[in-house]
Amino acid sequence: MSKIILTGDRPTGRLHVGHYVGSLKGRVALQNSGIYDKIFIMIADAQALTDNAEQPEKVRQNIIEVALDYLSCGLDPRKSTLLIQSQIPELCELSFYYMNLVTVSRLQRNPTVKSEIQMRNFEASIPVGFFTYPISQAADITAFKATTVPVGEDQLPMIEQTKEIVRKFNSVYGDTLVEPDVLLPDNKACLRLPGIDGKAKMSKSLNNCIYLSDTEEDVRKKVMSMFTDPNHLQVSDPGRVEGNPVFIYLDAFCETDMFAEYLPDYANLDELKAHYTRGGLGDVKVKKFLNKVLQEVLSPIRARRKEWEQNIPAVYEILREGSLAAREVAAQTLSDVKNSMKINYFDDQALITEQAQKYAQ
Secondary structure, eight states, X not given: OOOEEEEEEOOSSOOBHHHIIIIIHHHHHHHHHSOOSEEEEEEOHHHHTTSOTTOHHHHHHHHHHHHHHXXXXXOXXXXXXXXXXXXXXXXXXXXXXXXXXXXXHHHHHOHHHHHHHHHTTOTTOOOHHHHTHHHHHHHHHHHTTOSEEEOOGGGHHHHHHHHHHHHHHHHXXXXXXXXXXXXXXXXXXXXXXXXXXXOSSOOTTXXXXXXXXXXXXXXXXXXXXXXXXXXXXXXXXXXXXXXXXXXXXXXXXXXXXXXXXXXXXXXXXXXXXXXXXXXXXXXXXXXXHHHHHHHHHHHHHHHHHHHHHTTHHHHHHHHHHHHHHHHHHHHHHHHHHHHHHTOOGGGOHHHHHHHHHHHHO
């Protein structure tokens, strides 16, 4: 069996450094590993519309932003298929068939759905499209016969629901769909980064993100304004590194060899943390180091983005070609599903012949 990955993002805003450390960096590594036969990277605009139905222009404008972020981070259209979800209508039909295999109560028990509904304050006014998001995601995964889905731990209930749908379909209609495996991040640094204000999550509305497309000066200003240990008032005060956004970012982005170039007083991050913890190390010095670390990471990304920004039509062509290629795969899966469900009336010559003989008697 081919080894196939499906992953992607909702285009509700520019991608930030949390996306990079949490998924984009890993996707590039998977793409370049040579382990996988196909990699599908989806811009999930249809899913973004489930809670942005009245803001279609927001989703529309962010398609190109996400695509530029993908390309600037190193996703290569020669190795990965970049596609737009809404351009694959077969996904909608698959979702419709899968709805018959899932109960309302099962969707209501999905922890991820419950959490997302609470976060968006939907309460009783839940858009049906958003409520059935796990079913739509199952259609995405199975349409491309994905064997592997890279996700964070918070998305595990969604993948489990996909597995349930696959098992139910195969038990009712015969072995047709591929059950995917989960690929979790391999280190804690890949967990979701907090906002620069210390909030649990980066959010465009909270203005607490460092975006991949930020200028060098924007990054510097944001780093220097970052929340740290509120009790670390003077340089001599002992400081806490646990829960301190500056050190969380250093855990995620800092490489040991960066100390030799940017902060030679310390051999590694453990030494820096020890000094901060016992006191005698100011926040400004640590933030300046973090700024240099982030600039090193983001500089090549900014350079590649500037190149792609000069050829926007080529970016749309990459998305068009990727969507066409992806649709061919999804169309074959849909055909297999309809065959298994015995709703392939016009392609089933045995059925037509059987019925003709029946009424000829």
